[in-house]
Amino acid sequence: YFVYDSKKSGGLTVSHLRFGPKPIDAPFLIQRASFIGVHLFEFLESYDVLKQAEEGGVFLLNSPFSKDEVWDQLPAEVQETILAKHLKFYVIDALTVAHNAGMGNRINTVMQTAFFAISGVLPREEAIEHIKASIKKAYSKKGQEVVAKNWAAVDNSLAALHQVETEGRKVTGHHRKPLVSDEAPEFVKKVTAVMMAQRGDELPVSAIPDDGTWPSGTTRWEKRNIASEVPSWDPAKCIQCGKCVMVCPHGVIRSRLITNEDAAKAPESFKLAEAKGFVGYKDYKFSMQISVEDCTGCTLCVGVCPAKEKALTMVPQRPLREEGRKNWKFFLDLPDLGGDLKRTMVKNVQLLPPMFEFSGACAGCGETPYVKMVSQLFGDRAMIANATGCSSIYGGNLPTTPWCTNKDGRGPAWSNSLFEDNAEFGLGMRIAVDQKAEYARQLLTEAKDKIDPEVYEGLMAVEPATPENIAKKRALLDKLAEKVKGCDCTCARELESVMDALIPRSVWIIGGDGWAYDIGYGGLDHVLAQGKNVNVLVLDTEVYSNTGGQASKATPLGAVARFAAAGKSLPKKDLGMIAMSYGNIYVAQISVGANDAQALKAIEEAESYDGPSLIIAYSHCINHGINMADGLKHQKNAVECGQWPLYRFDPRLKAQGKPCLQVDYKGPKTPVADYLASENRFRQLQKINPEAAAKFAEESEAIAKERYERYLYLAAAPEDKQ
Ligand SMILES: Cc1ncc(C[n+]2csc(CCOP(=O)(O)OP(=O)(O)O)c2C)c(N)n1
Ligand code: SF4
Ligand code: SF4
Structure with a gap:
């Protein structure tokens, strides 16, 4: 029986396995386990992983720490359980074994070997023989090289597996921190965090919003710490092109222009350079920051860096967490500068804050950079219809969502209807918001005599939706809102409810090729043929x-x-x-x-x-x-x-x-x-x-x-x- 979340990177899957001499067909949620394997050390900080361990059971941990160092790195809660339940505790540095075997971050073969070596399910030799045979069967199609790498990983796993002496140990560890920071909104602390801890079943129905809306911008509270290595920026080598920011699938690496005054207040380890090539920002500083706790370690940013000598290099993540957290907070609190720069250049656009961040897409996903770019350019006034597919899963899976707002509280409205009807769903958004705008213009015209002519003309004008025109319209809308607030007629209330639609909406219809080319194609063709102002983005994998x-x-x-x-x-x-x-x-x-x-x-x-x-x-x-x-x-x-x-x-x-x-x-x-x-x-x-x-x-x-x-x-x- 498998219990899993819908993250595509660093996700949690709990595999409940039962073994016996005869095949067992029925899935079963195990309450008392004689073996528990934890494949990511960081899970110890977030989940009660040993809750189901039975007295005298075996605990296998993938650990970057050796058998002599690991004890003091464990949270106190884990140490207490190991001692109280008299668990046999083993560690293996699976990542190093996988790296050495040329398998990158793929540790499944290593952990599987360790499991069979110590679980007692089968005699060790027999188990290894079966593993090697199954590797051959599973990976032959991928080539002999892949098979050989996996076989080497099996042999090396046994040598890297060590039992940790627990006799006479004391509880010395730190206590687990709450899953989300104290600064998180109440809803995140009371609902999202409970679901994140895999305890969602304990929530009462009344805790869940009953109108289908769900608080957004919540991936930022996860701090999943899934990367073992993260990029480190060298300001001296950086040419400030913004390419790394553009390709980061997870919105983790960001650039910013900073005034000298603000730069002077930066934490000591906050790296800065003189800003280069941003018109009108000559005497400003430039900084590139990496949210190390949200990085997936995919290395796309390093690969794309065109500097003569790479300005980004991968370094171990763990030692950077504390200072990274401080620097990231300082970075986020600074004002967003450069929004006035020409949006024809990649480096300028990458100064715009993304309104899509830290999604659970696969590390290095090729879809998300496009989605993020749309959010940077138009997110503050976007409505997004999302077809079912990867983008609806990493875009709106429970309990967190990567879609968020900018500092003004503006961000995309996002929803997923079905796989097959997404184009029509987006067309509906367009028609509905156009209808609202039309009604607002009608009400405005009826009240024309009572409204400042500048406000009236400006809001009625049909102009290209450039950032300047949008800013102008927003300022006029604020004036109108002020005026309307003071009126007590029903017409004023009516106008209040629709006038927001006077800011041109950017409607996006997003989905994969399965949707656009196949299952939603009839609808897509129909919608394209309506001539309405909709933008379709096909993420073609x-x-x-x-x-x-x-x-x-x-x-x-x-x-x-x-x-x-x-x-x-x-x-x-x-x-x-x-x-x-x-x-x-x-x-x-x-x-x-x-x-x-x-x-x-x-x-x-x-x-x-x-x-x-x-x-x-x-x-x-x-x-x-x-x-x-x-x-x-x-x-x-x-x-x-x-x-x-x-x-x-x-x-x-x-x-x-x-x-x-x-x-x-x-x-x-x-x-x-x-x-x-x-x-x-x-x-x-x-x-x-x-x-x-x-x-x-x-x-x-x-x-x-x-x-x-x-x-x-x-x-x-x-x-x-x-
Ligand atoms: C009518 C219907 N058929 C099948 C599914 C199951 N389903 C969900 S997502 C998906 C694949 C989506 O593929 P694609 O549109 O290419 O997007 P990608 O995942 O590649 O981003 C399928 C088949 C569904 N949700 N609805
Ligand atoms: S390693 Fe990947 S996730 Fe991390 S900053 Fe670079 S591109 Fe983004
Ligand atoms: S599109 Fe591919 S890489 Fe991206 S999340 Fe889906 S499966 Fe992963």
Whole structure:
């Protein structure tokens, strides 16, 4: 029986296992366990992990501390239980064993071996034999190299497993801290924290909001401490490009401009540099901060750093916690500067606070940087319809939510309806808020004589939703609110209830390719054809990621996925081209790893277009069978070989006599076969069916070429077409 949360990184799964000479079919929630294995040391600080341990049972802990050091690192509550229940206590540094075997952070094989070695479920030798056989069976498809690494990890695990002497030990440890800080809101302390501690069943129904709304911005209280290593910033080497901030999937690394006055108050360990290249901020300081307790250690930021000598390096997290906490708090309390800078440059946009932070997505997820960017640019006035999929899980899973507000208390309204109806759900948001705005304008006009003409004209004006215009409208709305407050007529109350809609809303419809290309496609097409001002963001992982990688119509030719075990036999559907055929839809295909400036431009253009827009974003994913730390390189390679074209189709260009399509990549420059060989989703087929793999590679090459020629033709001026 498995009890688990829905975090995709650092999540908690409690596997309740029973063993016997005959197969046991019935799942069972165990109350008294003779063996308890804890795979993450940090769990000791958050959960009562030994609650179910029975007298004399075995406790196995993955520990960065040796058998001689570990005792004093344990919380007092854990020490007390070990002594009171006379547990046999073992430690293993599984991460080091996995690293040494070339398996990165994957410790499952190591912990499984340790379990069989000490649990007594099977004789040790027999168990090891079975483990090795099962590794061969499970990983053969991934290649002999993966099998060999796992076998090496098994052998090394036994040598790294040690029993801790508990005889004569005293309770010396620290007491566990409350799960959330004392500064957390009451709801978080009384409800969220109880659920975080896996004790949600103890909450009375009355503790849960009864109207479907849920307090947001709560991931910030989790402080999951799941990374063993985090980036450390070197101000001297940093070129202040903001690329690391842009790609951080978890909103953990952030940049800020700081006045000299504020900088003088910074804690001693707070790193600063002179600000470089921010127009109008010459005499300011610049700082890059990492929330070490929220980092997942994915290393994408380090990988993307373009400085001659990397300005970010990974260092152990544990020693940095205390000072990191202080620095982060100081950083957050500083004013957000630079909001007036041009939003065409990545470095400027990365000064904007994200309104999507610390989600539980997989470490290094390729979807979340796009979601975060939308929140930075438009979050203060966004309404988001989210299709079911990874983005609805990391975006709105209980008990916490990463969607949050800025310092003014403004942030996106977010909801998830279903998988299949998301486009319609978002269209409904658009129509509803437009209706509200229309009604507000009607009421305003009826009361025109009583309102300051400047306020009336300003709020009635239809202008582009630039940050300046929005700020102007907000100031006028404040004046109107003041005026309306003083009136006691029903019309004033009515206006009060809808006037907020006079600030233009940015409606986003977000989901994965399974939704957009397949199951929600009919609705998506219908919504795009309505001509309404909605922005669709497709997070294209080329499979149904949330449910384990089923093939969708976005899956490329030759990729092995669930329901495409012999490699997908047909090419990816060109969703962008279908949308372009309407002529009045803004369409773009982007990849933050290949061209971040183009991605930013497309997102800005799509939002500014007063009509439907569709952005298809390359999102690398654990389902691609890649080292996630290299996710952005894979994105770049996909573009360079022509497998993932970059373009923007802007219907506004027609009025200027220009072709609407702009091709933003240089066509196939490297062999598609090399790209395919670098990802296990394609590589698998080379082992199962090399002939088919070669044929698909050849066809993919031809498709990439033809597609580029087709796009160039469409992008050419009429006089250049034959
Ligand atoms: C009608 C329906 N079918 C199936 C599901 C189960 N389901 C939930 S998420 C998901 C996959 C989503 O894939 P995708 O849209 O590609 O998004 P991703 O997870 O890749 O971000 C599926 C099949 C569902 N919720 N509703
Ligand atoms: S390691 Fe990953 S999560 Fe941590 S700051 Fe870098 S990109 Fe963000
Ligand atoms: S899209 Fe892929 S990497 Fe991102 S959370 Fe989903 S499964 Fe993980």
